[in-house]
Amino acid sequence: MSITVEANLVAGRFTTDAAGDPIEVRNPADDSVVGHVPAMGPADVDAVLTAAVAGARTWRATGHIERGRVLLNAAALIRDDADALTDLIVAEMGKTTAEARGEVGKAAEFFEYYGGMGRAPFGELLPDARPGTFSMQIVEPVGVVLLITPWNDPLLTPARKLAPALISGNAVVIKPATETPIVTLRLAAILDRAGLPAGVLGTVTGRGSQIGDVLATDSRFAAVSFTGSTSVGLGLQRKLAGSGVRVQTEMGGKNAAVVLGDADLDLAAAVVVAAAFGQAGQRCTATSRLIVERSIASELRERVATAVTRLRVGRGDAPVDVGPVVSRGQQQDIQDRVAAGLAEGATVVARAPLADGLAAQGAFVEPLFVAVQPQNSLWREEVFGPVLSMVTVDGLDAAIAAVNDSAYGLSSAVFTRSLDAAHRFIAEVDTGQVSVNQPTSGWDIHQGFGGFKESGSAFKEQGTAALSFYTRIKTAAVRSH
Incomplete structure (x- = not known):
C-alpha cells in the first residue's frame, strides 16, 4: 500500500x-x-x-x-x-x-x-x-x-x-x-x-x-x-x-502557585485549575505544585477539588476541557509516576474520571489532585501531565522557601491582596517568571521568557x-x- x-x-x-x-x-x-x-x-x-x-x-x-x-x-x-x-x-x-x-x-x-x-x-x-x-x-x-x-x-x-x-x-x-x-x-x-x-x-x-x-x-x-x-x-x-x-x-519546570490567607479564593481556585490542567498539564509553565497557607487550606482544597471533578476529558475536537496526552508512551510514563507517588504516601483529593474505555481508546490520563509531603516524587519531579500536588505551610516565609526548594526555577505565582507580600514574593522567589494573582502560564510574545536553575x-x-x-x-x- x-x-x-x-x-x-x-x-x-x-x-x-x-x-x-x-x-x-x-x-x-x-x-x-x-x-x-x-x-x-x-x-x-x-x-x-x-x-x-x-x-x-x-x-x-x-x-x-x-x-x-x-x-x-x-x-x-x-x-x-x-x-x-x-x-x-x-x-x-x-x-x-x-x-x-x-x-x-x-x-x-x-x-x-x-x-x-x-x-x-x-x-x-x-x-x-x-x-x-x-x-x-x-x-x-x-x-x-x-x-x-x-x-x-x-x-x-x-x-x-x-x-x-x-x-x-x-x-x-x-x-x-x-x-x-x-x-x-x-x-x-x-x-x-x-x-x-x-x-x-x-x-x-x-x-x-x-x-x-x-x-x-x-x-x-x-x-x-x-x-x-x-x-x-x-x-x-x-x-x-x-x-x-x-x-x-x-x-523543565515544577511550577508553584502560592495561595496566602488573604487571597481571593474563587479567583485562586479557578486560575490554578486552569493552569494545572490546561493542555492536559503538558506545558513547561503548567502549575504542578500548590502551596497553601494553613488558615485557608481546607476551604481552598475543597474548591479546587470541586473544580477538578467537573473537568471534561475527551477528544480535542469534542467539547472538552482536557484532551489526551501526546502519546501512549507519555500516558504510561504519567501513570507510572502517579503510581510511584501514591506508593510513597500521596493522597488522592479529587480526580476527573474518564469515560468507560477512554484510556484504552487513546492516550488519555485522569486529571488528578493529590495531597503530598514535600519529599514525595510527585512534588519533586516533573510529571508533565494533568497532576496537581498540594502542601500546606505557615506564612509567607515558608511559602517562598517551598517555592525555591526545587531543582527547577521556571515560573511561580502568588495569590494575595497584600502589596507587601506580592513585592516580597517577586523579589525572593528563584524563578524566571513571576505572577501575582495570575497563572504560572500564559506569557505574551513581547515578554521575555525563560527560567533559572535546571529550567x-x-x-x-x-x-x-x-x-x-x-x-x-x-x-x-x-x-x-
Whole structure:
C-alpha cells in the first residue's frame, strides 16, 4: 500500500528523499495515522546544512525591511490557513480545538511582532575620544542556527524561535519532535510562500538516535536553541561545552502557585485549575505544585477539588476541557509516576474520571489532585501531565522557601491582596517568571521568557531579549581625516 509522505524543505525545494523508512505520526486520541514524515540520515542532514551555509550569506545581505516583510507575509498566511493548522494540531498533538486555535493565533503574532522589527534600529553610534573619529556598534547575525523544538507546542515554539532568528539575518535548520513534526513542515511551506530565499530555512525530520549527534556536533552551526526535557538539554550543554557554539535551553519546570490567607479564593481556585490542567498539564509553565497557607487550606482544597471533578476529558475536537496526552508512551510514563507517588504516601483529593474505555481508546490520563509531603516524587519531579500536588505551610516565609526548594526555577505565582507580600514574593522567589494573582502560564510574545536553575540557560526567549541569542556585536571606528 502506498503512503503519502510529507516533504522537508531542503535548498528551497520540497523533497521526501530520506535514508530511512518514513516515520508514522499518530493521533493520540485514537491511535489513527495522521501522516508520515521522512526519516533523514546523516547524508540528508548534510545537504540541508550545505544549503543553509549558502542561505546564510544570502539572508545576511538581505535588507532588514525586506526580512521583516517576509515575516509579515508569513503571519498573514498563517491566519489564512488557521482552520487547517488548528485541525492539524488537534489531530497530531491532541490539544483541544480552543487550545490549538490559540496556538495558531499566537504563532502568527510572533511573526508580526518580529516582522515589525524590520524597521527598528539595529546598531548605534558611540562616542570616540580620538580626533576626527566616530565609532559605531553594529548588530550582526551569528550565521547558521539549529532549532530543536518539542511536541507540546508544535507550531508556537518553532514560531517563537524562527521569528527572532530570521529577523536577525540568520539561516535556520529546524528539527521538530518526532511525535508532532507535520505542522512544522506546514510552517516551512508557509515561510517559503512568504518569500524566504532558498537555503535560509531547512527542515530535518528523523529519529534522534540516528541524527541527533550529527546535528549537535556539526561545526557549521553557530548556535543551538533547544526546548525539551531537562535531561536532554543538560546533555546538550555538556556536549557543546568548549565548542564555541552558543546554546540556549528551555527545559523543565515544577511550577508553584502560592495561595496566602488573604487571597481571593474563587479567583485562586479557578486560575490554578486552569493552569494545572490546561493542555492536559503538558506545558513547561503548567502549575504542578500548590502551596497553601494553613488558615485557608481546607476551604481552598475543597474548591479546587470541586473544580477538578467537573473537568471534561475527551477528544480535542469534542467539547472538552482536557484532551489526551501526546502519546501512549507519555500516558504510561504519567501513570507510572502517579503510581510511584501514591506508593510513597500521596493522597488522592479529587480526580476527573474518564469515560468507560477512554484510556484504552487513546492516550488519555485522569486529571488528578493529590495531597503530598514535600519529599514525595510527585512534588519533586516533573510529571508533565494533568497532576496537581498540594502542601500546606505557615506564612509567607515558608511559602517562598517551598517555592525555591526545587531543582527547577521556571515560573511561580502568588495569590494575595497584600502589596507587601506580592513585592516580597517577586523579589525572593528563584524563578524566571513571576505572577501575582495570575497563572504560572500564559506569557505574551513581547515578554521575555525563560527560567533559572535546571529550567533554562542564561538566554531569554521572546521580546527584544530574544534577539541577543541570535546576534553578535561588532564595534567599528572610522577616522575621517
